[in-house]
Amino acid sequence: MKKIKWNQRKVKILICGGGVVALGILAVLVACLSGGGGSRLENKIKEYSKNYGITVSEIKNDKALMEQFTMETIQEEKIDKLTKNITVTDEEIKNYREMLGSTLDVKKSIFILFNTYDECKAYIDKYGEKADVKKIQNGTLPMMEKDEDGEYFNVIGNEVLETVFDSLKDGEYTKEPFEFSGMYCYLKRLNIKSSVSTDDEIKDLIKSEKANEQLQNEAKKGR
Numbered sequence: 001m002k003k004i005k006w007n008q009r010k011v012k013i014l015i016c017g018g019g020v021v022a023l024g025i026l027a028v029l030v031a032c033l034s035g036g037g038g039s040r041l042e043n044k045i046k047e048y049s050k051n052y053g054i055t056v057s058e059i060k061n062d063k064a065l066m067e068q069f070t071m072e073t074i075q076e077e078k079i080d081k082l083t084k085n086i087t088v089t090d091e092e093i094k095n096y097r098e099m100l101g102s103t104l105d106v107k108k109s110i111f112i113l114f115n116t117y118d119e120c121k122a123y124i125d126k127y128g129e130k131a132d133v134k135k136i137q138n139g140t141l142p143m144m145e146k147d148e149d150g151e152y153f154n155v156i157g158n159e160v161l162e163t164v165f166d167s168l169k170d171g172e173y174t175k176e177p178f179e180f181s182g183m184y185c186y187l188k189r190l191n192i193k194s195s196v197s198t199d200d201e202i203k204d205l206i207k208s209e210k211a212n213e214q215l216q217n218e219a220k221k222g223r
Contacts, residue, residue, distance in 0.1 A: 041073045051146060075215075082211035088203045096202055106145075107165050108152035108190040110173075113140040113183040120177035120184035128173050131188045140183070152190055165189050 048065070049056050059065055110131040114120035119138045133141055133151070144151040155161035160180055164187050168174070173188035 040076065041069055044069045044073065051144075051151070078215060079208055079211040082214055083204075083207040086207045086210050088206045090199075092206055093199050093202050096206055105156065106152075106193045107155045107162065108149075108193060109155050109161075109165055110186075110188040110190065111142060111153040111155065111161065112136060112186045113142070113180070114138060114177070114185070115183060117177050117184045120186055124173070124175065124177065124186050128175070128186065128188070131173065131186075139186075147193075149190075155187075161187065 045056055045059050048054065048069075049059055110133065112120075112123065112133065114123065115138065123136065123139060127135060133144075142153055144153055146152075155165045164174065164178060168187075168189040170189055170191045174186055177184035177186065179185070
């Protein structure tokens with residue numbers, strides 16, 4: 001069973017813009033493990049190992065995964081440093097909450113992609129109601145998020161998947177495979193949950209966005 005990071009390309013683009021890749025992935029990895037980012041990187045590895053039943057050793061020998069985790073760690077470290085000096089006003093928090101509205105919600109689902117119609121249909125017929133992701137043999141499972149209720153995939157931000165999600169009630173699933181990105185898919189709607197509820201959480205979002213904007217502006221100046 002393969003797992004893919006849905007926003008992996010976006011993360012890499014942001015980091016490439018900052019010139020990190022030019023250092024060479026090996027040098028970056030050594031710097032992360034020996035410097036302040038080591039703990040964060042190790043925690044990413046341990047969390048992934050715990051969530052997906054892959055040993056730490058296997059993860060560290062997976063070049064693609066380590067490249068992804070390393071890049072994410074460096075980006076997060078940069079953002080952390082910038083956010084310390086960023087202030088957010090009450091007016092900004094109010095405007096941000098009004099602007100986002102329902103996009104603060106998390107539309108939780110089980111979403112699985114298959115190469116063929118028959119593979120997808122066979123999974124639906126056998127596991128559709130229970131959505132047992134541990135029994136996927138030929139499917140691709142996007143990188144799931146996890147909370148106290150278990151694993152889920154958030155469809156917010158993808159018009160096609162949101163349309164399918166909105167056509168279902170909580171607990172319902174697609175009875176027939178539907179096409180998406182050249183593959184055949186199964187989706188089960190779990191529920192909708194608000195991901196942000198406090199001003200402090202919104203303030204952190206604003207700080208993160210401002211920090212990302214600063215990094216992108218610095219990258220443009222360096223070109």
